[in-house]
Amino acid sequence: MADKPRFFITTAIDYPNSRPHIGTAFEKIGADVQARYRRMQGYDVFFLMGNDENTIKVVKRARELGKEPQAYCNEMADQFKEVWRALNISNDDFIQTSEPRHHAGCQQFIQKVFENGHIYKGSYEGWYCEGCEEFKTEKQIKEAGGVCPNHNTPPVRRSEPCYYFALSKFQDRLLRFYEDNPDFIQPESRRNEIVSLVQTELLDVNITRSGQNWGIRVPFDDSYTIYVWFDALLNYVTGIGYGTEAERFAHWWPADVHFIGKDITRFHCALWPAMCFAAGIAPPRRVFGHGFVYRKDDASGDRIKESKTLGNVTDPMDIITRFSGEAFRYYFMRECPFPGDGDFSWLRFAEVYNSDLANNLGNLYSRVLRQISLNYGTVLEGTAGQAPEVINSEGSVHTAVAEVQQHLEACQYNQALQKIWLLILDPANRYADRTEPWKLVKQDKEAAKKVLYNLVEPLRQGAILLKPFIPRAAEVIYRSFNFSRPWEEVRYEDVVTRPAQTEPLRLLADLPDGKPKPLFPRIA
RNA sequence: GGCGGCGUAGCUCAGCGGUUAGAGCAGCGGCUUCAUAAGCCGCGUGUCGCUGGUUCGAUCCCAGCCGCCGCUACCA
Numbered sequence: 001m002a003d004k005p006r007f008f009i010t011t012a013i014d015y016p017n018s019r020p021h022i023g024t025a026f027e028k029i030g031a032d033v034q035a036r037y038r039r040m041q042g043y044d045v046f047f048l049m050g051n052d053e054n055t056i057k058v059v060k061r062a063r064e065l066g067k068e069p070q071a072y073c074n075e076m077a078d079q080f081k082e083v084w085r086a087l088n089i090s091n092d093d094f095i096q097t098s099e100p101r102h103h104a105g106c107q108q109f110i111q112k113v114f115e116n117g118h119i120y121k122g123s124y125e126g127w128y129c130e131g132c133e134e135f136k137t138e139k140q141i142k143e144a145g146g147v148c149p150n151h152n153t154p155p156v157r158r159s160e161p162c163y164y165f166a167l168s169k170f171q172d173r174l175l176r177f178y179e180d181n182p183d184f185i186q187p188e189s190r191r192n193e194i195v196s197l198v199q200t201e202l203l204d205v206n207i208t209r210s211g212q213n214w215g216i217r218v219p220f221d222d223s224y225t226i227y228v229w230f231d232a233l234l235n236y237v238t239g240i241g242y243g244t245e246a247e248r249f250a251h252w253w254p255a256d257v258h259f260i261g262k263d264i265t266r267f268h269c270a271l272w273p274a275m276c277f278a279a280g281i282a283p284p285r286r287v288f289g290h291g292f293v294y295r296k297d298d299a300s301g302d303r304i305k306e307s308k309t310l311g312n313v314t315d316p317m318d319i320i321t322r323f324s325g326e327a328f329r330y331y332f333m334r335e336c337p338f339p340g341d342g343d344f345s346w347l348r349f350a351e352v353y354n355s356d357l358a359n360n361l362g363n364l365y366s367r368v369l370r371q372i373s374l375n376y377g378t379v380l381e382g383t384a385g386q387a388p389e390v391i392n393s394e395g396s397v398h399t400a401v402a403e404v405q406q407h408l409e410a411c412q413y414n415q416a417l418q419k420i421w422l423l424i425l426d427p428a429n430r431y432a433d434r435t436e437p438w439k440l441v442k443q444d445k446e447a448a449k450k451v452l453y454n455l456v457e458p459l460r461q462g463a464i465l466l467k468p469f470i471p472r473a474a475e476v477i478y479r480s481f482n483f484s485r486p487w488e489e490v491r492y493e494d495v496v497t498r499p500a501q502t503e504p505l506r507l508l509a510d511l512p513d514g515k516p517k518p519l520f521p522r523i524a
Numbered sequence: 525g526g527c528g529g530c531g532u533a534g535c536u537c538a539g540c541g542g543u544u545a546g547a548g549c550a551g552c553g554g555c556u557u558c559a560u561a562a563g564c565c566g567c568g569u570g571u572c573g574c575u576g577g578u579u580c581g582a583u584c585c586c587a588g589c590c591g592c593c594g595c596u597a598c599c600a
Contacts (some may be wrong), residue, residue, distance in 0.1 A: 015600060052600070126598090137598070189529060193595045196527055205598055228600065266597065334548095335536070341593095348535085348549090355549065359562055367559035374558075415538080418548070429563060438558040518560045 007043040008252045009035050010236050012260045013052040013097065016076035017061055018313075020083045022332075022344055023261070025316045026293045029329050030338050030411065031259040032089045036468035037408050039090075040491055046252050048239045049084065050095035051077050052232045054215040054225075069214050073098050083316055087325045088471060095239040097231060105238030106231055107219045109279050110207075114220050118166045118278040124206045128158035163218065164204040165230065170274035171202045177273060177283065185269050186288040186411070187339040190262060194269045205229070205271065233272045237281070255284040262289040288411060293336050296343040303343065314344065326470045327353050327520065333413040333469055350523050356421065357473075357520035361462065364429055365477055368455045369509055369516040375441050378507040380453055385501065388457040389450075391431040397461065400424060401495045404465055413469070420465045428458035453505060456481060461495045473519050480509035480516065 011031045014024055028049065035047040053073045062072035077096050084091065095102060113119055126135045129148035136148060136155055147154050178184060178195055185191040208224040209215070215225035234242070236255055241248035254276075260268050265287065273283035294303045295314050304312065319328050331349050334356065336342020372380065390397065400423035407416035432455060441448035463478040467490065478487050485499045509516050 012600090017600095055600070057600090124598090135598090189594090192528055197596075200527090200596080203597065207598095228598080232600070262594080264600075266595085267600085270597090337537080343536085351549065352536095354560095358560060363560055363562045365559090367562080369559090371558050414536090418538090422547075432558080433556080433564045436556090436558085441558095515559085520560080522560050522562080 004042060004044040006252060007035075007038045007045045008048070008240065008255045009038075009045065010048045010239070010255055010258050011091075012258075012264065013050040013095070013232060013235050014080065015055065015057070016051045016053060016073055016080070017057055019076075020080055020316060022295070022314050022316055022319075023293050025083065025087060025328070026332050026336065026342075027259055027261060027290055028084060028089050028091075029087060029332055030290055030413065032087075032091070033329075033333060033408070033413055033468045034257070034259075034411065035090055036471060040467060042491065045092070046240065047091045048093050048095065048236070049089070049091040050093075050097065050235050050239060051080060052235070053096055053098040054231050055228070056212065056214070059214045070098060083320075086317065086320045087328060090471075093239055095235050097235055101241075101244050102235060102238040103216050105241075105243030106216050106226060106234045108243035109234055109237065109275075110226060110230065111219045112280065113165065113275065113278045116278055116280065118169065119163050119207070120166060121161065122164045122204075123159050124162045125157065125159040127155035129153065129155045160210065162206050162210070163208040163221070163224065165207045165275070165278070167204050167271060167274050168202045170277055171198060173277055174198050174202075174270060174274060181285075184283075184286055185265065186286060189339075190265050190269075190289045194265060197266060198270050202270070229267050229271055230275070233267065233275065236284070242281075254282040255286075257286040257288055258284055259288050259290060262291060265289040288339075290338050290411075291336070291341040293332065293342045293344055296345040296348070298345050298347040319349070323349070323353055323523070324520075326473050327357060330357060330417075330470055334417045335414065337414050338411045353520065354522055358518070358522040360421065360429065361425055361473075362519040362521075364425060364432075365459060365480075365519050366516055367432065368452065368459060369480065369507065369511070370514070371437055371441075372452050372456075372507055373511050373514045375445070376449060376452075378511075380449055380505040383449075383453050383501060383505045384503050386453065387498065388454045391427060391454050391458065397424075398496050401465070401492055405492055408468070417469060420462060424458050424462050424465065428455060428462075431455065456505060457498075460498075464490050464492065464495050476509075476519060480507060482506040482508055 009031055011027050014020065031047065031049075035045050039045045051073065053069075058073060059069050062069040065072065067075075073096060077094070081094060084094075097106075110119070124135070126137075128135050129151060130153075135158075175195070175198060178191070178198075182191075185194055207227050207230040208218055208221075209227045210224050212225045216231055218224040218226055236258065237249065237253060238244070240252040242253070243249075258268055268284075268287045268289075272287075276283040296302070297304050316328065327349075331352055332342070332344070335348065335352055336344075372378075400419060403423075404416045404419050407413070407419065431451075435451045437448040437451040437455075440451060459477055460481065460483060463474045466474040475487055478490070482503060482505065483499070484502050485494055
């Protein structure tokens with residue numbers, strides 16, 4: 001195990017104020033595809049997700065429901081996990097920031113930064129709403145026309161003592177860091193925004209609040225709790241044992257990639273590395289700010305504003321129930337470019353599902369299996385040791401795999417998937433039509449057997465290539481045959497270098513009436 | 525206002541100095557029937573946002589303009 005390269009992946013932790021929506025699911029799937037791909041390629045992967053619970057809103061929401069904050073958080077965490085399970089997200093851990101391990105690690109971290117001299121006491125002055133019992137930003141007040149957006153009352157100017165993190169001291173070091181690590185911020189377009197922001201001016205950040213019971217106490221002054229980002233970002237280290245399991249932390253840190261929404265790149269690309277510098281740990285290696293997905297109206301083609309108050313939020317579970325978790329994964333990875341924004345519409349979803357999954361992949365699987373079972377029972381005798389002929393006329397399989405990998409590693413999932421269809425699956429359907437094994441079998445049963453043997457190959461290749469994207473369907477395809485390489489051990493290289501078939505090819509799929517169950521039943 | 529991005533077929537996008545600008549989906553026509561009424565073949569005269577410039581040559585480089593969008597810090 002020690003010689004395996006390790007790979008530590010995280011996603012943003014989510015607010016448990018409401019259930020997960022399609023945007024949060026998009027992020028988790030994108031991260032999961034990467035995690036699954038890296039595992040296949042021999043990395044020792046740790047994939048961390050979680051919920052961000054130390055906020056005043058949690059307390060308010062819990063109170064509204066007549067619950068204890070902790071109980072509320074746990075219930076919400078269960079709801080999140082339920083959705084992630086339905087989407088077959090392979091996270092290794094799920095951290096709740098209300099957990100003791102997070103509290104302990106967090107306190108140790110802030111203490112360290114304090115001792116290193118990067119935290120000082122000052123005071124925060126801003127617009128305070130007495131109804132909300134919290135400070136409002138200039139922007140919030142301005143947008144609401146000079147009043148509190150919640151209470152419609154004018155805020156008061158208020159000043160309160162607090163602790164600051166001396167972010168401004170890290171300006172030069174951050175700029176040097178970006179220069180030395182040009183790939184740190186992904187995608188590239190986000191990079192300029194951050195660099196110019198840091199170049200302009202870095203302001204110290206207020207990292208404490210007073211008068212709160214819920215949250216993490218500041219160890220060097222327990223009348224304060226740690227405020228927002230200084231707490232939330234730390235889940236990435238407390239989740240792997242910072243402050244509680246030194247050895248484990250040393251093994252996994254720094255993170256190879258943080259997957260986050262593009263709206264919070266600033267905190268991850270400027271504040272977070274500076275916090276790491278201040279605490280004397282390495283900064284993360286890469287931050288990937290993905291795009292957003294929007295709901296699109298089928299009739300008008302317009303983007304719909306989803307909001308809790310309007311009650312029109314699309315629940316991922318509705319989509320999963322109507323189609324499947326695999327279909328959900330496929331749609332968002334194929335249809336929405338991960339670095340950019342994308343749209344979801346029910347109509348489009350059904351189109352993509354039927355066209356790519358049911359008609360193309362699913363039907364290819366069905367027709368090949370059916371031909372074999374119809375004419376040869378379950379065994380293609382004499383195929384042991386035989387190598388299938390290459391039927392891909394679009395270019396070499398080697399090139400196809402290289403292209404898919406390149407896209408996968410750049411998180412261009414939509415392009416990776418398009419390549420799999422274009423270079424592996426489509427040619428197989430064409431080959432079947434060209435060779436017509438259903439006719440050939442009547443004249444030359446041996447020749448038809450060969451054709452079918454050749455047709456199994458793109459199914460094997462497709463299953464391997466699709467494993468990170470639609471792991472369940474890929475597994476069903478792969479396990480329908482007695483391929484020599486165990487499913488758990490397949491790698492992308494196996495697509496090109498086919499492990500020798502020691503036994504004659506055999507169908508292991510469940511075949512009621514000689515027909516396989518449809519992988520993706522067509523939706524009317 | 526400042527910095528940055530985008531504008532390519534009905535839709536989603538690829539291409540980013542050089543033969544007739546490409547894919548998928550949708551649409552239309554034909555073939556086929558092994559298969560999930562699936563598959564295959566054929567069909568696009570698109571001002572590559574507009575106007576100039578650089579170049580032997582620009583969708584791809586530069587400038588200006590028009591239209592969208594992001595960031596411009598303490599809500600995560």
